Every structure is written in structure tokens, then in C-alpha cells.
Amino acid sequence: MKEVWVFIEQEELKIHPVSFELLGIAQKLAKDLSGKVSAVLVGHNVKPLVEEIFAYGAEKIYVVDHKVLSYYRHIPYVYALTYLAKKYKPEIFLIGATTLGRDLAGGVATLLETGLTADVTELSIDPETKNLLMTRPAYGGNIMATIVCPNHRPQMATVRPRVFPIPEREEGKIGEVIEEKMELTEEMAGVERIGFLPKEKTVNLEYADIIVAGGKGIGGKEGFEILKELAHLLNGEVGASRFAVESGWISYEHQVGQTGKTVRPKVYFAFGISGAIQHRAGMQNSDFIIAVNIDPEAPIFKIADLGIIGDWKEVATALIRALKNRRGS
Amino acid sequence: MLNILVSIKQVPDTTNIRINPETGTLIREGVPSIINPYDVVALSLACYLKNQFGGSITVITMGPPQARLALKEAMEFGADRIILLTDRKFAGADTLATSYTLAETIKYLERENPFHLYLFGKQAIDGDTAQVGPGVAARLKVPVITYVTKIENIDLKExxxxxxxxxxxxxxxxxxxxxxxxxxxxxxxxSPFVPLSEILKAVKSEPEIFAADGPVKFEREKLGLKGSPTQVKKVFTPELKKDTLIYDLSTTSIDEVVMKIIHILEEKKII
Incomplete structure (x- = not known):
């Protein structure tokens, strides 16, 4: 039976939500292939995680548990995944397009001598050929390209976090666990982590419920202070277009789009953002988009649910005032 | 002495890209080519390390004949040897075929004098895949360290x-x-300060040309389009359509607009 594999990204026994998102889309792909969803879990003392992985839709879990895999390192992880894929021959292999996943996938695909499509935003099965159709933004997000890998298996893709929704969790589901023993040594890892400096303040854009984003129209750093105040009042995060980040108005962590983060908040405010594909690719899955722009022709209005033609600052400050009054009363 | 290899790519300046609205294809005419900005960082690092430790810098690129201009520019960063991989048989390579071509070339170049460091940009701005660096490392069987922000120390003796x-x-x-x-x-x-003498030297320099039939011995079926498992099936600009509710502030009052937004936020239980 054809298997759709999902790499389970975990650090310190905490699973990255993108792995659940991939288990969700993998179920759909497996159904179209009359196949099954399998998860690949690699690390040290990771067995407590299997219940959670079954609950999100895996039917089978391949586990490699080894001390050398206790934290992510390229060579041992690549080795473990390549070994499993050569032995069990999946049809499709999906990996989250996170920092870790992108580091990992290139090595695995090369050793398997198969194709790998990066940063995919849409996945489906071609009804005729049964090949995987992998769509991604290209040329800095100016166009979309659909990529196929017809003659090599597995068909591999890295998929951006937040492109697909997290599936419903079904408690009590179980399946088959296949544990692989592997010879791994500290020497083969080649690198050693000798320290870690955690980020002081993390911007949790990808999983924020509210994002207040600004672009070229904001005009400078001062403008972003207003957006920060609005975001604060709504318990949200501040987002930005590539232009705003490259102009030095706000740091890269805030960037939404093809070269930044993909987001899907409940409400996305786009202030002074024209809406080039490269930006839209990162936010078009938001539940509700409110766009404010002075230019009635701005492409952002075509994907917005509510569009306001006018001065962003007037809307933002009036909204701040209204929210403050509401709190006061 | 540090023996450094830098791999660069010439890319269209994606901030200037335009799309033909009828065909959905790129308009390449008039789009300036630049060295991928992350590869400029790799060249700058190589220049800095060469100044500190001594040694030599070899720069390679794969691309059409005009990619020689990127290599000439690389000379300004203190490159000692520049090599252009150009051949129609290399064309259409995806990341697997590209990593093969580059890795075989690197193996050829380091037959006598192995490199200590292979420097790549974190990704190229035209494809944004970030796959070629890890792919080349897998083929060279060396550790890859991605997304590097700082070199703290190099101990050449150890x-x-x-x-x-x-x-x-x-x-x-x-x-x-x-x-x-x-x-x-x-x-x-x-980016380092480049003395005028180096700029003049760069202007006069020309890269060595490597083709599919030599001097590196390639397996033909692993090159270019033939060696690429992935194929582009379709390229398109996404169609946009959504029922957008539009308010124009020149005809609607700001209070009404704010009321509407507050109402939406309440409905979504955000406030």
C-alpha cells in the first residue's frame, strides 16, 4: 500500500504544530491514493509522543530512538531518514519548511536521489497520473509554479507552517509502531552544540490570532509605533511587508510573505500594503482580511473581506480611540 | 592558510520583476542581473577570512555565458580563481542536478589541495529553495551548517x-x-572596502570555462534537465476573486467604518 510520510519535528519532546498540519493534508492525499498516512519520529526517548501523533491522524509510526539523535543535527537525522525511506519506500515524504526541516530535507533528497520541492503552499493528487502536484511561489513570489516529480520516489516537499489547518484531534486512536534500530555514533555527527542563546522576545507571528501589519504606505518607524499600540490593544502581533522590513522600519521577525512567515490569523489587518503576490502568499489563508489603502486599485482589495479606501493612519488612530473608550466604559 | 571555496549564483533582481499579464510568464528583458545577495555575504566572509588567515579563494558559478560578469565582480572580493560552468547540457537543472554538478566540480578542484571551507548563501532569491548547499554537503560527505550568523573562532592547527x-x-x-x-x-x-587596484584587476579578469565534456568528468544523465527529477508542470499568476465589502472614506464616515470593524472583532470574539 502506498504510504504518505510525514516527518515529525520535535525538540525537547515538543512537537512543532506544522507536523500536525502535515498529518492533516497527508490524510487527504492518502485517501486520493487509497494509501495510508505514516509518521516518522526521530529523537531520544521520544516514545511518549506516539499517542499524540496517532491522535492527529497517523496510522503507522516509524520510530528511531537513539542518544545521538537527542537534539537536531544534520548528518545523523539525514542518515536516519534516508535509511528508513530506502527500506520502506514511501510514495510521498512531507517535511515542514521550518529552519530545521529545510536544513534536513535537502540532505535527505540528495542521498535518495529524488526531487524535492521547497516551500510548498498547495498539495494535491493529479487524478489521472496519481502524481503529487506541488505548488509554490517562485521568483520572490511573483508567480506560482506547479511542480511534479513523475519518475522518482518518494516525491518530496517541504511545506510552510500555517498553509494547512491543524486537523481535529481524535483521542484514543492507535496504530502500528515500527521501531528501527540503528548504529549511530557521536563521531559521525561531525558537529557538537556547545551553547545556546535563546531569543529574548519571540514574535509568534505564525500562530497569532490577530495580526496588525503595515507596508510601504506606513512611511516609517513612527507609523509602526501606532500599529504596535493597536496590536497591543487587540492582544495581537505586528506584521510587515518585505518593503517595510528592508527599509529598516521593523525587524525581519515581523515579515509576512514568501520570504517571511506564512500566517493564518482570525483577523489580518493590512495597513498601507499593496498586496504583491509575495506578500499575499504569506497571508491569504487568514480567516478575515481587513485592508486599508489609499489606492483603490491595490491588489490587496481583491483578497480582502473588508476593504477601506483611505488614509491608514486615520483608520488606525480612530480604531485605537474606539477600543480605548470601550475599555474605559 | 585557509583554502576557501565560494559558490555563487547570478539571479534576476526579483524586486524588479514584472509579469506578462496575458501569458503569466516573466518578462526578463530589462531585468538587471545581480549576484544573489546572500552569496555576496559568502564572498565578503571569504575576503575577511583570507585577510585574517591567509590562503586562497576559488569562486564557482553555474549559469549562462553572461554569468561571467558575476565572477568578474567576485574578483573584487579577493578571489584567486574564478570558474564558470556553462553548457547547454547544464541548463534546466533542478536542485538535485545542480548539487551534483557543483559537487563533482568541487571534487575535481580539490584533488590536490582540499578546501577547508565551502561557503554558500543561505538561499538564492529567485528560487528561495535553500536546498543546494545541503545537497552539495551530502555529496561531499561533509557537515553542513546552515543559517550561520557569526564565525567565533577558527583554529587552523586543530x-x-x-x-x-x-x-x-x-x-x-x-x-x-x-x-x-x-x-x-x-x-x-x-562587504569589504575594495581598493581601486583590485577593481581594475577585476575588470581585466576572465573566468576559466568548464563545460559538460571537461575538464570534470560528469555522468551525462545526471546533468541539466535530464538529471532533474522535478519538472515544472505549470506556471501561473493566481486569480483573485473574493466578495470584498468596500468602504470609501471619501463617501463613508470614519465612525461608520470603525463601528463596522469593532462589530467584526466582536463577532469573532476577539474583543
Whole structure:
């Protein structure tokens, strides 16, 4: 039976939500292939995680548990995944397009001598050929390209976090666990982590419920202070277009789009953002988009649910005032 | 002495890209070509390390004949040897075929004098895949360290390098044994000051040309389009259509607009 594999990204026994998102889309792909969803879990003392992985839709879990895999390192992880894929021959292999996943996938695909499509935003099965159709933004997000890998298996893709929704969790589901023993040594890892400096303040854009984003129209750093105040009042995060980040108005962590983060908040405010594909690719899955722009022709209005033609600052400050009054009363 | 290899790519300046609205294809005419900005960081780092430790820099690129201009520019960063891989048989390569072509070339170049460091940009701005660096490392069987933000120390005697790499949760400090392949983040190195004499030298320089039939011995079926498992099936600009409720502030009052937004936020239980 054809298997759709999902790499389970975990650090310190905490699973990255993108792995659940991939288990969700993998179920759909497996159904179209009359196949099954399998998860690949690699690390040290990771067995407590299997219940959670079954609950999100895996039917089978391949586990490699080894001390050398206790934290992510390229060579041992690549080795473990390549070994499993050569032995069990999946049809499709999906990996989250996170920092870790992108580091990992290139090595695995090369050793398997198969194709790998990066940063995919849409996945489906071609009804005729049964090949995987992998769509991604290209040329800095100016166009979309659909990529196929017809003659090599597995068909591999890295998929951006937040492109697909997290599936419903079904408690009590179980399946088959296949544990692989592997010879791994500290020497083969080649690198050693000798320290870690955690980020002081993390911007949790990808999983924020509210994002207040600004672009070229904001005009400078001062403008972003207003957006920060609005975001604060709504318990949200501040987002930005590539232009705003490259102009030095706000740091890269805030960037939404093809070269930044993909987001899907409940409400996305786009202030002074024209809406080039490269930006839209990162936010078009938001539940509700409110766009404010002075230019009635701005492409952002075509994907917005509510569009306001006018001065962003007037809307933002009036909204701040209204929210403050509401709190006061 | 450090023996450094830098791999660069000439890319269209994607901030200037235009799309033909009828065909959905790129308009390449009039789009300036630049060295991929992350590869400029790799070149800058190479220049800095050469000044500090001595040694030599070899720069390679694969691309059409005009990619020679990118290599000439690389001379300004103190490159000692520049090589252009150009041949119609290389064309249409995806990341697997590209990593094969580059890795075989690197193996050929280091037959007598192995490299200590292989420097790549973290990704190219035209494809944004970030796959070629890790792919080349897998073929060379050397550790890859991606998203590097700082070189803390290189001990040439012990062949040890200590560096910082960016992850989603912070900065990892890594100790590794040379040789390693590094992919460079934006902040890793600043462009060096280039004396006029070097610029003049760069203008006069020409790269060595490597083709599919030599001097590197390639397996033909692993090159270019033929060696690429992935194929582009379709290229398109996404159609946009959504029922957008539009308010124009020149005809609707700001209070009405704000009321509407507040109403939406309440409905979604945000406030």
C-alpha cells in the first residue's frame, strides 16, 4: 500500500504544530491514493509522543530512538531518514519548511536521489497520473509554479507552517509502531552544540490570532509605533511587508510573505500594503482580511473581506480611540 | 592558510520583476542581473577570512555565458580563481542536478589541495529553495551548517571552527571539525572596502570555462534537465476573486467604518 510520510519535528519532546498540519493534508492525499498516512519520529526517548501523533491522524509510526539523535543535527537525522525511506519506500515524504526541516530535507533528497520541492503552499493528487502536484511561489513570489516529480520516489516537499489547518484531534486512536534500530555514533555527527542563546522576545507571528501589519504606505518607524499600540490593544502581533522590513522600519521577525512567515490569523489587518503576490502568499489563508489603502486599485482589495479606501493612519488612530473608550466604559 | 571555496549564483533582481499579464510568464528583458545577495555575504566572509588567515579563494558559478560578469565582480572580493560552468547540457537543472554538478566540480578542484571551507548563501532569491548547499554537503560527505550568523573562532592547527547559527528559538553555538560547508545569513559579514587596484584587476579578469565534456568528468544523465527529477508542470499568476465589502472614506464616515470593524472583532470574539 502506498504510504504518505510525514516527518515529525520535535525538540525537547515538543512537537512543532506544522507536523500536525502535515498529518492533516497527508490524510487527504492518502485517501486520493487509497494509501495510508505514516509518521516518522526521530529523537531520544521520544516514545511518549506516539499517542499524540496517532491522535492527529497517523496510522503507522516509524520510530528511531537513539542518544545521538537527542537534539537536531544534520548528518545523523539525514542518515536516519534516508535509511528508513530506502527500506520502506514511501510514495510521498512531507517535511515542514521550518529552519530545521529545510536544513534536513535537502540532505535527505540528495542521498535518495529524488526531487524535492521547497516551500510548498498547495498539495494535491493529479487524478489521472496519481502524481503529487506541488505548488509554490517562485521568483520572490511573483508567480506560482506547479511542480511534479513523475519518475522518482518518494516525491518530496517541504511545506510552510500555517498553509494547512491543524486537523481535529481524535483521542484514543492507535496504530502500528515500527521501531528501527540503528548504529549511530557521536563521531559521525561531525558537529557538537556547545551553547545556546535563546531569543529574548519571540514574535509568534505564525500562530497569532490577530495580526496588525503595515507596508510601504506606513512611511516609517513612527507609523509602526501606532500599529504596535493597536496590536497591543487587540492582544495581537505586528506584521510587515518585505518593503517595510528592508527599509529598516521593523525587524525581519515581523515579515509576512514568501520570504517571511506564512500566517493564518482570525483577523489580518493590512495597513498601507499593496498586496504583491509575495506578500499575499504569506497571508491569504487568514480567516478575515481587513485592508486599508489609499489606492483603490491595490491588489490587496481583491483578497480582502473588508476593504477601506483611505488614509491608514486615520483608520488606525480612530480604531485605537474606539477600543480605548470601550475599555474605559 | 585557509583554502576557501565560494559558490555563487547570478539571479534576476526579483524586486524588479514584472509579469506578462496575458501569458503569466516573466518578462526578463530589462531585468538587471545581480549576484544573489546572500552569496555576496559568502564572498565578503571569504575576503575577511583570507585577510585574517591567509590562503586562497576559488569562486564557482553555474549559469549562462553572461554569468561571467558575476565572477568578474567576485574578483573584487579577493578571489584567486574564478570558474564558470556553462553548457547547454547544464541548463534546466533542478536542485538535485545542480548539487551534483557543483559537487563533482568541487571534487575535481580539490584533488590536490582540499578546501577547508565551502561557503554558500543561505538561499538564492529567485528560487528561495535553500536546498543546494545541503545537497552539495551530502555529496561531499561533509557537515553542513546552515543559517550561520557569526564565525567565533577558527583554529587552523586543530582544524576546529566555532560558529553561531540561527534557529527558530535562538542561536545555536556549534563546534565542528573542518572541512565544513556553511550557508550564510545576511548579517554574517559586511562587504569589504575594495581598493581601486583590485577593481581594475577585476575588470581585466576572465573566468576559466568548464563545460559538460571537461575538464570534470560528469555522468551525462545526471546533468541539466535530464538529471532533474522535478519538472515544472505549470506556471501561473493566481486569480483573485473574493466578495470584498468596500468602504470609501471619501463617501463613508470614519465612525461608520470603525463601528463596522469593532462589530467584526466582536463577532469573532476577539474583543
Amino acid at each position: 582544524k576546529i571552527i566555532i560558529l553561531h547559527r540561527k534557529t527558530e528559538k535562538g542561536v545555536e553555538i556549534i563546534k565542528a571539525k573542518l572541512p565544513v560547508l556553511i550557508t550564510c545569513e545576511k548579517d554574517l559579514a559586511k
